[in-house]
Amino acid sequence: MEQPPTRERLVAATADLFRVSGYNATSVKEIVERAGAPFGSMYHHFPGGKEELGAAAITSSGLAYGELIDLFFGDDVEDLVAATSGFFAGAAWTLTESAYADACPIATVALEVASTNDDLRLAAAAVFDGWIERAAARMVQHGIAERDAPGLARVIIMLLEGAFLLCRTQRSTRALEDAGRAAAAEVERLLAAEGGSHLS
Amino acid sequence: MEQPPTRERLVAATADLFRVSGYNATSVKEIVERAGAPFGSMYHHFPGGKEELGAAAITSSGLAYGELIDLFFGDDVEDLVAATSGFFAGAAWTLTESAYADACPIATVALEVASTNDDLRLAAAAVFDGWIERAAARMVQHGIAERDAPGLARVIIMLLEGAFLLCRTQRSTRALEDAGRAAAAEVERLLAAEGGSHLS
DNA sequence: GGGACTCTAGAGCGTTCACTCTAGAGCACT
DNA sequence: AGTGCTCTAGAGTGAACGCTCTAGAGTCCC
Numbered sequence: 001m002e003q004p005p006t007r008e009r010l011v012a013a014t015a016d017l018f019r020v021s022g023y024n025a026t027s028v029k030e031i032v033e034r035a036g037a038p039f040g041s042m043y044h045h046f047p048g049g050k051e052e053l054g055a056a057a058i059t060s061s062g063l064a065y066g067e068l069i070d071l072f073f074g075d076d077v078e079d080l081v082a083a084t085s086g087f088f089a090g091a092a093w094t095l096t097e098s099a100y101a102d103a104c105p106i107a108t109v110a111l112e113v114a115s116t117n118d119d120l121r122l123a124a125a126a127v128f129d130g131w132i133e134r135a136a137a138r139m140v141q142h143g144i145a146e147r148d149a150p151g152l153a154r155v156i157i158m159l160l161e162g163a164f165l166l167c168r169t170q171r172s173t174r175a176l177e178d179a180g181r182a183a184a185a186e187v188e189r190l191l192a193a194e195g196g197s198h199l200s
Numbered sequence: 201m202e203q204p205p206t207r208e209r210l211v212a213a214t215a216d217l218f219r220v221s222g223y224n225a226t227s228v229k230e231i232v233e234r235a236g237a238p239f240g241s242m243y244h245h246f247p248g249g250k251e252e253l254g255a256a257a258i259t260s261s262g263l264a265y266g267e268l269i270d271l272f273f274g275d276d277v278e279d280l281v282a283a284t285s286g287f288f289a290g291a292a293w294t295l296t297e298s299a300y301a302d303a304c305p306i307a308t309v310a311l312e313v314a315s316t317n318d319d320l321r322l323a324a325a326a327v328f329d330g331w332i333e334r335a336a337a338r339m340v341q342h343g344i345a346e347r348d349a350p351g352l353a354r355v356i357i358m359l360l361e362g363a364f365l366l367c368r369t370q371r372s373t374r375a376l377e378d379a380g381r382a383a384a385a386e387v388e389r390l391l392a393a394e395g396g397s398h399l400s
Numbered sequence: 401g402g403g404a405c406t407c408t409a410g411a412g413c414g415t416t417c418a419c420t421c422t423a424g425a426g427c428a429c430t
Numbered sequence: 431a432g433t434g435c436t437c438t439a440g441a442g443t444g445a446a447c448g449c450t451c452t453a454g455a456g457t458c459c460c
Contacts, residue, residue: 006407022312024224028448038409043449045407050448101315107365108311112222114368115301125370151378154366158379161365162358165307168314170325178351179358185389186382206437228418238439243419245437250418 007045009035014057015064020101022108023054023120054109055123061105062127066134073138080142084156084187088180091160092173100171103164131157144187145194152190159183207245209235214257215264220301222308223254223320254309255323261305262327266334273338280342284356284387288380291360292373300371303364331357344387345394352390359383 004012013035017026028050032042046053072087073080094102110124135153140146159179166175204212213235217226228250232242246253272287273280294302310324335353340346359379366375 020315022222022224024222025312025316027446029446038407039411039449040409040451041407099315108308110365110369111308111311112225115220115299116225121369128366128369151381154375154378155359155382158359158362158366158375159355160362162360162362165310165361166328166354166358169310169321169328175354175358178354181351182355182382182386186385189385189389227416229416238437239419239441240421240439241437 006035006037006041010037010042010045010053011056011060014053015061015105018054018057018109019061019103019105023112051117051119054120058106058109058120058123058127062124062130065105066127066131069131069134069138073135073142075141077142080139080144080191081184081188083142084184085180087156088160088163088176088183091163092167092176092180095164095167095176096173100168103168104161107161107164128157139187143194144190148190148194152186155186156183206235206237206241210237210242210245210253211256211260214253215261215305218254218257218309219261219303219305223312251317251319254320258306258309258320258323258327262324262330265305266327266331269331269334269338273335273342275341277342280339280344280391281384281388283342284384285380287356288360288363288376288383291363292367292376292380295364295367295376296373300368303368304361307361307364328357339387343394344390348390348394352386355386356383 010031013031014026017030017034028042029039031053032039035042042053043049046056068087068090072090073083077083091103106124106127109120110128113120113124132150132153135156136149139149139152144152159182163176163179167173210231213231214226217230217234228242229239231253232239235242242253243249246256268287268290272290273283277283291303306324306327309320310328313320313324332350332353335356336349339349339352344352359382363376363379367373
């Protein structure tokens, strides 16, 4: 049975635990146990300790979840409004399937460290930037004006993050449904604005 | 120099620390030091320990911040769209004034405990419910259809929470500006829908 | 097959954690 | 003045924390 190298198993285990419990509630002991790695190996691969491993986990899961943007807003999308609704519906499905655990991989950590640890804060900021850039490019590809795309991308991410917060604490997907409707409406509005701007 | 009783000082200190650092990074020692209370007093007033005190802090700061909804969407509001923009602008002002520390008092804690502590999770859920109910009532008062109001209230809260997350990790108010614009547009859309529904 | 290097392995370190415990101060009522 | 109750006060406890340290296993090149 082949398995990924220790370093990658450590990062994956950390990312998993961060998603559910955040940074401070995740202990190094828990991480190495889940990764099936000895304690010493962790400090061999990450001399910077928990913080360095945490930064790697943020970056890694940020990249992995970023793929979902290309999945839902890919080249084959014809109706951007429907794709937006589908994006939020997919999030709701994943959330319920995981008993309200699998939402944003970095939001909890990002809030925990926002005022207390600049290295981790910047790692999270880079992930958000990457998502926004990626989503904005897809918006433009599907008919949104260049000038509106970054703002729209940000609004979609914000609605998703806000919905995850409400859904996880309330154990309900209602917020994600409302967020999906609002996001779709905003996309529709900006598509119409772009189409209409040709007339003025 | 009169000062509030010990119990209230403990709750206030806890709420302050939760807002900046969340639940797990806030130690009991830190709380009693900031409150200027002896260690034993804390366990006299809150026999349930850190968890009981945490729940009280969530409820207390939830009520305090809920007042802001009535402040920004009060009886004297004439233009709901402008009031919505003002709400987000106010949040941005507070955020920058506090060096990106004073955002949502319970979001960090809510995410930390969402999958690990049901008592605290439910305390946070009650706060969010209260905010949404309060905001929905104000929306109806200012011309939003009863059927649309809870969803709109939820969207406003989600945009605010998502924006706080982005703004705090990116040290920029851009997300709050985009969120304010999107929220105002959504309010405008639903006001028009309600106005238009009289014709059909 | 010997040496160098990477990685595994886990016992042990000092610190901090949430919490318990006992003692006494302050105050109200009699 | 004495009794009973609320609240203050902080030293002390066992457990868990992140991390360091030394030792040995595995692997590749010469």
